[in-house]
Amino acid sequence: MCPRRSFGVRMVSGLYVFVSEALVVVVSIGVAFVVAVVVLALT
Amino acid sequence: MILRRPSAHDARLIAFFLGRVSYVVAVAGALPAAWAAIAGEWSPFASFTLMVGVFCILGALGSSVRHEHERLGWSQGMVVVALTWLLVPAIGSIPLLLSGHFGDPLDAFFDAMSGLTTTGLSVIQDLDHLAPSLNFWRHLLHFLGGQGIVLAALSLFAGGAGMTLFYGEGRDERIFPSVTSTARFIWAVSIVHLIFGVALLTGVGVIAVGLEPLRAVFHGLMIFMAGFDTGGFSPQSTSVGYYHSAAFEAATAVLMVAGAMSFGLHFALWRGRRAEVFRNLETRTILATFGVTLVLTIVGMATLGIYSDVFGLTRQSLFHTLSAHSGTGFSTVPSSEIAAWGGLAFGGIAVAMALGGMASSTAGGVKALRIGLTVKLLRDQVRQVLLPERGIVRRGYYQSGRRRLTPELAQAVMAVSLLFVAMYLIGAGVGIAYGFSLQSALFESVSAGANVGLSAGITDPSMPTLLQTTYIAEMWLGRLEFVAVFALIGFVVSAVRGK
Numbered sequence: 182m183c184p185r186r187s188f189g190v191r192m193v194s195g196l197y198v199f200v201s202e203a204l205v206v207v208v209s210i211g212v213a214f215v216v217a218v219v220v221l222a223l224t
Numbered sequence: 225m226i227l228r229r230p231s232a233h234d235a236r237l238i239a240f241f242l243g244r245v246s247y248v249v250a251v252a253g254a255l256p257a258a259w260a261a262i263a264g265e266w267s268p269f270a271s272f273t274l275m276v277g278v279f280c281i282l283g284a285l286g287s288s289v290r291h292e293h294e295r296l297g298w299s300q301g302m303v304v305v306a307l308t309w310l311l312v313p314a315i316g317s318i319p320l321l322l323s324g325h326f327g328d329p330l331d332a333f334f335d336a337m338s339g340l341t342t343t344g345l346s347v348i349q350d351l352d353h354l355a356p357s358l359n360f361w362r363h364l365l366h367f368l369g370g371q372g373i374v375l376a377a378l379s380l381f382a383g384g385a386g387m388t389l390f391y392g393e394g395r396d397e398r399i400f401p402s403v404t405s406t407a408r409f410i411w412a413v414s415i416v417h418l419i420f421g422v423a424l425l426t427g428v429g430v431i432a433v434g435l436e437p438l439r440a441v442f443h444g445l446m447i448f449m450a451g452f453d454t455g456g457f458s459p460q461s462t463s464v465g466y467y468h469s470a471a472f473e474a475a476t477a478v479l480m481v482a483g484a485m486s487f488g489l490h491f492a493l494w495r496g497r498r499a500e501v502f503r504n505l506e507t508r509t510i511l512a513t514f515g516v517t518l519v520l521t522i523v524g525m526a527t528l529g530i531y532s533d534v535f536g537l538t539r540q541s542l543f544h545t546l547s548a549h550s551g552t553g554f555s556t557v558p559s560s561e562i563a564a565w566g567g568l569a570f571g572g573i574a575v576a577m578a579l580g581g582m583a584s585s586t587a588g589g590v591k592a593l594r595i596g597l598t599v600k601l602l603r604d605q606v607r608q609v610l611l612p613e614r615g616i617v618r619r620g621y622y623q624s625g626r627r628r629l630t631p632e633l634a635q636a637v638m639a640v641s642l643l644f645v646a647m648y649l650i651g652a653g654v655g656i657a658y659g660f661s662l663q664s665a666l667f668e669s670v671s672a673g674a675n676v677g678l679s680a681g682i683t684d685p686s687m688p689t690l691l692q693t694t695y696i697a698e699m700w701l702g703r704l705e706f707v708a709v710f711a712l713i714g715f716v717v718s719a720v721r722g723k
Contacts, residue, residue: 192416195416197493
């Protein structure tokens with residue numbers, strides 16, 4: 182069993198995870214945009 | 225084979241645990257009841273009170289059964305899970321039915337099952353005028369289902385029931401040695417995401433969409449529960465398209481990503497183990513399948529010519545592929561437009577739905593871990609054939625540590641994957657029998673079986689009863705990943721034919 186963490190520590194860890202998930206979305210938007218540009222150029 | 229008839233002791237044990245879960249759902253049902261009372265929505269308040277009363281009676285009946293505090297056996301636990309996921313939507317549909325927004329009890333049960341299994345398909349009528357407390361209950365069903373209703377109950381009353389109920393709800397990754405600690409970690413992740421998610425959606429709702437602050441909080445809360453739990457219900461009939469905002473769609477996308485991630489991955493990130501995340505077979509698989517389905521959808525939409533500008537094409541293809549792959553089912557366009565996509569875009573979305581999110585997440589579908597393991601199995605088979613006669617391929621993979629790919633695991637992965645495919649095809653067959661096109665019937669069946677919720681237009685209040693029942697069964701089977709349902713069927717058969 183891991184030691185209990187305080188609410189504040191959990192919130193900071195959670196914020197880190199939340200920001201990571203937001204980064205995944207930002208990267209996905211970038212990738213989708215590049216693919217869309219290429220596809221539109223080819224079609 | 226001789227079947228053992230279940231004893232009265234088995235039935236008592238099952239009734240006892242069903243009673244405990246009923247109490248927990250009664251507490252959850254008290255939340256929308258309180259909401260209705262505060263908002264002065266007296267008709268919904270009365271129906272919620274009735275529902276809570278029924279759950280309490282069931283809880284009391286279960287508790288009255290003599291119980292010797294024994295551990296639940298594997299089959300007993302599976303039966304508890306399968307029955308819970310029938311009982312909760314059945315009783316939970318009472319307020320929906322009494323709202324007058326559903327044509328008959330089956331319609332209300334359909335929506336409750338769709339809510340609890342985090343599917344998001346709906347046959348509700350005039351959603352835009354549904355009382356807020358009822359809307360809250362629909363979305364709360366997503367939250368309860370996404371958490372794992374039995375798992376949620378487990379964290380409140382730890383006992384000898386842990387493991388079997390945990391696995392019965394389609395979760396196979398214990399983060400901590402104790403199931404109770406794992407359940408509590410899942411609660412912690414959900415509550416932290418609730419705080420940040422609702423804050424983000426409310427902020428975007430006020431600033432980018434122009435909602436009034438209180439209304440923005442309401443919409444933020446509803447969309448959070450539907451997004452993080454990969455459900456797909458929304459407070460408005462036009463889903464996320466109601467907000468007409470790319471920023472709002474991006475905010476919901478963050479929650480969809482969070483919901484599709486396994487709680488094991490959440491834990492790794494939570495502890496700052498970023499390197500481990502990218503070593504995992506499941507992460508690599510989902511990145512690959514998401515990339516492929518995204519490209520398919522972009523190419524399909526581009527060739528259709530509906531979205532000729534790069535921003536519209538990026539926005540629509542990314543949002544819908546993410547919605548499909550995460551098993552959420554949010555949409556920004558009407559189902560008639562989705563049906564008109566056809567070809568590659570339709571195929572890309574359907575494949576994304578069928579594959580689903582990560583194992584031990586709130587998403588449905590075959591799951592990325594099974595896809596990754598299936599590809600690995602095939603690759604190992606080919607390598608084995610190409611090796612010299614005495615050569616041996618080491619069968620292992622990385623998933624939060626080095627693991628062996630045993631024949632038993634391979635068999636289980638292949639069996640469940642094939643069952644998903646068979647379910648998708650059977651559901652499509654029923655749709656075709658009612659005169660729907662192969663494309664639409666397959667899309668809708670996959671959406672129901674993978675607990676997604678995107679619709680090609682088949683799901684509506686006038687749909688045939690048998691087709692509606694088929695989709696209900698698909699939602700139930702897909703969410704529980706077959707095992708618990710098969711155990712229930714075995715239990716019933718043993719009760720009838722056993723000795």
